[in-house]
Amino acid sequence: MRTDLVVALDIGGTKIAGALVDAGGRIVVRAQRATPAREDGETVMGAVAAVVAELAGSPLWASASAVGIGSAGPVDASTGTVSPVNVPGWRDFPLVERVHRATGGLPVTLVGDGVAMTAAEHWQGAARGHDNALCLVVSTGVGGGLVLDGRVHPGPTGNAGHIGHMSVDLDGESCACGGRGCVEQIASGPNIARRALGNGWRPGPDGDASAAAVAAAARAGDPVAVASFARAAQALAAGIAATATLVEIDIAVIGGGVAGAGPVLFDPLRRSLRSYATLSFVQNLTVVPALTGTDAGLLGAAAAATPRTGIPGAVSTSP
Structure with a gap:
């Protein structure tokens, strides 16, 4: 019987994804549910439990030896609790304990979703080989994580x-x-769309008012859509430059759904970054798209639970 699998859970404001992942980073079984983010905490936990139950139905489940969770934050790995800004029903929710029980007693390691994405990109993605990096998830919210001196720093x-x-x-x-004035409040997908709508942009006949629809309009030259992405890019650039000045990163990796806008986001971001990253030791900072895609959260959660690729400082709890 194989023994190299871990259970990975990626919990965000839009979806709860789960997988069985092997030591090489290959996802061998998947499960997913929508996040009932506006419901009470037990309803949200019910969706997590449903994902776990689906994975547990696989004949490979018996080979899983640990669980890694990357959750929307803030998280508190020291207590095993989470209080995601975009999941109001979870405040100091004992996620580690509940997942430990739902998985039949497997040890559980918790990190924030930004740290999970960072671990994935440093392990298998665009930050591989970089000793100092900032990785960002720009989606329903905006998260991030750091690699310092060659190690993920949670x-x-x-x-x-x-x-x-x-x-x-x-x-x-x-x-x-x-x-007030947080990067997320300006650069997250819902806020990009909200700003565009507030300034006069209107969806097409299909009624799609998402950030992806705004990105499509920006690619077609709609000035309001272009301006909404430019504002998001400016906020991201300011945050990236401040981080680089503080800890001397040399690369910023950007993933998440908003990064799928491509040049609509990255072109103004790189232009804005030149205005903010002006000191000599940050002028060579590069910004690149993430490579691990929608699997970043799962791969990073798996890394957190895997001793060989684990995240120093992440707390593993077995109640």
Whole structure:
């Protein structure tokens, strides 16, 4: 019987994905549910349990020896709890304990989704071979993680590098986190779409008002859509430059659904970055798309639970 599998859970505001992943980073079984993000905490946990149950139905389940979770944040890896900004029903929710029980007692390791994506990109993606990097997830929210001195650096609670709640507009709008002018409040997909709609952009006949639809309009030259992405790019550039100045990263890797906009996002981002990253030791900072795609969260969660590729400082709990 094989013994090289881990259970990986990627929990966000839109979907809850699960997989059995082998030591080489290959996903051998998948499961997924929509996140009932506006429901109560037990309903959200029910969706997680359904994903676990589907994976447990595989004959390969018996080969899984541990669980890794990458969750929307903030998380507290030291206590095994999560309080995602975009899942209001979870506040100090004991996710590690609940998943430990749902998986029949497997040891569970928790990290933030940004740290998970960072681990995936450093293991198999665009940050591979870089000793100092910032990796970002730009999607329903904006998360991030750091690689410092060649190792993923989650911080004491698993939130280090959480660029989404760095303030880049001191007089900006209030954010769901309680702050003001956060990167997420400007650059996340829903906020890109909200800003475009507020400034006069209108969806096509299909009624699609998502950030992806705004990106399509921007590619077609719609000035309002172009401006909405430019504003998001400026916020990301300000956050990336501030991070680079603080810890001397040499590459920023951007994944998540919004990164799928391609040049509509990356061209103004690189232009804005030249205006913010001006000191000599950050002028050579590069920005590239992530390579691990929609599997980044799962691969990073697997890395957190795998001793050989694990994340230093991540807390594994077996209640």
